[in-house]
Amino acid sequence: MSWSRIKTILIILFLFTDIFLAASIFTAQKKETEISPEVLDAANAVLENHNIALDKSVMFPHMSSAPILQADNAITDYDAFAALILGDDYYLEAPEVYSSDMGSLTFSGDRFSFKSKEEKKSAQALAQKAVRKMLFSKLKSLGFDMSRAKIVQAAEKGGIWTVKVRDFAESRPVFSSGIDASISADGILSLSGSWFNVRGTREQGGSVKSIMGILIDFAEEYSRPAEITAAEYGYSVFDDDNYHKSASLIPVARIVLKDGTDWFADARANDE
Numbered sequence: 001m002s003w004s005r006i007k008t009i010l011i012i013l014f015l016f017t018d019i020f021l022a023a024s025i026f027t028a029q030k031k032e033t034e035i036s037p038e039v040l041d042a043a044n045a046v047l048e049n050h051n052i053a054l055d056k057s058v059m060f061p062h063m064s065s066a067p068i069l070q071a072d073n074a075i076t077d078y079d080a081f082a083a084l085i086l087g088d089d090y091y092l093e094a095p096e097v098y099s100s101d102m103g104s105l106t107f108s109g110d111r112f113s114f115k116s117k118e119e120k121k122s123a124q125a126l127a128q129k130a131v132r133k134m135l136f137s138k139l140k141s142l143g144f145d146m147s148r149a150k151i152v153q154a155a156e157k158g159g160i161w162t163v164k165v166r167d168f169a170e171s172r173p174v175f176s177s178g179i180d181a182s183i184s185a186d187g188i189l190s191l192s193g194s195w196f197n198v199r200g201t202r203e204q205g206g207s208v209k210s211i212m213g214i215l216i217d218f219a220e221e222y223s224r225p226a227e228i229t230a231a232e233y234g235y236s237v238f239d240d241d242n243y244h245k246s247a248s249l250i251p252v253a254r255i256v257l258k259d260g261t262d263w264f265a266d267a268r269a270n271d272e
Helices: 002-035 037-049 078-086 128-141 212-220
Strands: 053-054 069-073 090-095 095-102 103-108 111-116 150-157 158-168 174-186 189-192 197-201 226-236 246-259 262-266
Touching: 037 053, 037 212, 053 212, 078 095, 078 103, 128 150, 128 158, 128 174, 128 189, 158 197, 174 197, 174 246, 197 246, 212 226, 212 246, 212 262
Parallel strands: 053 226, 174 226
Antiparallel strands: 069 197, 069 246, 090 095, 095 103, 103 111, 111 189, 150 158, 158 174, 174 189, 226 246, 246 262
16 A cells, blocks of 8 residues: 555544544533523523513523633723813812813713713714724723724614723623713714723632523512513623722623613622
8 A cells, every 4th residue: 555545544534533523522512501401491480480581582601610800990080081081171060070161071980971062063974984983092092991892782863873882801791891972973972881991910710600590599689570681691890889990800690681671690609
């Protein structure tokens, strides 16, 4: 048998081995993320007993472990941020309320709300690409890290775009880093939300509660009838009513209800 034929046979054998290993890994991962019918039935029974309905379109995310991330508030302090967004001639109108000829700015814990004094004048409607460029450029100038940010909602009406921007870390949404904006061809009309710039350092990952466990926790804590339309894992800073110059972003679960409200829970499992 010639050496070239031997090489061809060996290449084919290696190829089949790679295919077999890839299929085995895919099957193992799929089984790990699948929820057994028994577990799903038990969770549904608990939900129904608490008058909680589960929409059939709900996807069940899987996250077995996640690190705790460290982040810095993009608002280093209220005065410095007011100067960035209002200019140096701003003045304090009331506690945590700033004003200038450019608009008004209020703070509440980690959150801010800015409204420009500039009103929509142009009848021109911007393309979404131009809206993204304008908004991301403005947020970068305010000290927001936009390298992983995405527009998650956008709609235009009467020449005014309403846009929601969300940051992502570890391929998961950061619920404490979200901005709502209204934009026209005349410029940015309003901005509101909070933003944390994620550092490169992180704490060692820990176990995360299963989504079925999260749903059962929700059913036991929620005191009135509801319908769940979505569930996902992400990161958040709890207690955003108080200002945090820096904070830990912990793994959380978000339950979305049909009426548009959100319910958040610490997703870290108790491994003790």
